[in-house]
Amino acid sequence: MPRVASGFDDDDDDPTPCPECGAEVPAITDFCPKCGYWLVAGDREAMKLRSRTGAEMRIVKIGAVVLLVAVVLSAIIAAGVSLWAD
Numbered sequence: 463m464p465r466v467a468s469g470f471d472d473d474d475d476d477p478t479p480c481p482e483c484g485a486e487v488p489a490i491t492d493f494c495p496k497c498g499y500w501l502v503a504g505d506r507e508a509m510k511l512r513s514r515t516g517a518e519m520r521i522v523k524i525g526a527v528v529l530l531v532a533v534v535l536s537a538i539i540a541a542g543v544s545l546w547a548d
Contacts, residue, residue, distance in 0.1 A: 476489065477489065480494040480496065480497060480499055480501075481499070481501075481505050481508060482494060482497050482499035483496055483497040483499065485497065487501065
């Protein structure tokens with residue numbers, strides 16, 4: 463029976479842009495194959511954050527807008543209720 467590795471995330475295998483030249487760098491390498499820039503842990507974290515600008519960030523932005531609208535509407539409703547109470 464073959465052994466299966468656990469604890470690995472397939473998303474970590476996606477190539478990300480090099481912080482120096484912008485070329486696609488596979489997640490398993492320690493340096494950029496195009497410019498030779500050596501990647502350190504800080505570079506990898508920044509590359510992961512930059513790669514989240516797509517659908518994940520869109521969801522966060524939509525959530526922020528919905529929350530803002532809810533706060534504004536609740537303030538308007540509270541102001542209207544206080545006017546009716548007088």
